[in-house]
Amino acid sequence: MRTLSILLILLPAISCQAQSLIGVTLPAPNKERGLTVMQALALRASATDMDTSMLSVNDISDLLWATVGINREESGKRTAPTALNAQEINLYLCSAEGIFLYLPKEHALKLIVTGDHRKEVAGRQEKAAEAPIFLILTADLRRFPFGDDERRKLWAAMDAGIASQNISIFCAGTGLSTRPRATMNSETLHELMMLDEKEILMLNHPVCN
Numbered sequence: 001m002r003t004l005s006i007l008l009i010l011l012p013a014i015s016c017q018a019q020s021l022i023g024v025t026l027p028a029p030n031k032e033r034g035l036t037v038m039q040a041l042a043l044r045a046s047a048t049d050m051d052t053s054m055l056s057v058n059d060i061s062d063l064l065w066a067t068v069g070i071n072r073e074e075s076g077k078r079t080a081p082t083a084l085n086a087q088e089i090n091l092y093l094c095s096a097e098g099i100f101l102y103l104p105k106e107h108a109l110k111l112i113v114t115g116d117h118r119k120e121v122a123g124r125q126e127k128a129a130e131a132p133i134f135l136i137l138t139a140d141l142r143r144f145p146f147g148d149d150e151r152r153k154l155w156a157a158m159d160a161g162i163a164s165q166n167i168s169i170f171c172a173g174t175g176l177s178t179r180p181r182a183t184m185n186s187e188t189l190h191e192l193m194m195l196d197e198k199e200i201l202m203l204n205h206p207v208c209n
């Protein structure tokens, strides 16, 4: 009886604790959820208020897949198109635990740097650092088979914009909040994330409940 009472006291605290993303196995994306496309478009708006509570692993899994996940296994093509199918957009997730790279083939997160670096993603808009997670879009210009740097950056900007819109529409359709942002401490993040000089930071999205 005493054990039961202790458990009942502890249970709310345990269930409120956000699950760690380190080493987590992401569930398969739920492709049935959400509003209709038109309803999501009608609701899409850049959020101004941040709910600081952590997203569920199911929401994170679906969000990552919706952004740049593989939607055609046979060709490995993605939910977001890319110029020349270069698939140069990399998706990172920054939380209080660290920065993770999304691996579309494995539908998994790989920890690349530990620690809370949300302030670097928020940049001069300091309040944004309260968001539980940020998605960060980079473009690895080396993946384009041809084209000079100017042309590659142009393609990368178009492709990052498309992935960004996937995030916004997914959030609008599933009751989450987000805002596309170019603001961030790009040089610091570039170093912190150990990116190649040809992999450039494009956009980030705080995502909240």
Ligand SMILES: Cc1cc2nc3c(=O)[nH]c(=O)nc-3n(C[C@H](O)[C@H](O)[C@H](O)COP(=O)(O)O)c2cc1C
Pocket: 044, 045, 046, 047, 125, 179, 180, 181, 182, 183, 203
């Ligand atoms: C490429 C891009 C960069 C943006 N950068 C920022 C930013 O750094 N900070 C910010 O608060 N909002 C940023 N925004 C959000 C815009 O301010 C917002 O989309 C615009 O005010 C229109 O509002 P709406 O998205 O609700 O329609 C950005 C939007 C885009 C598309």
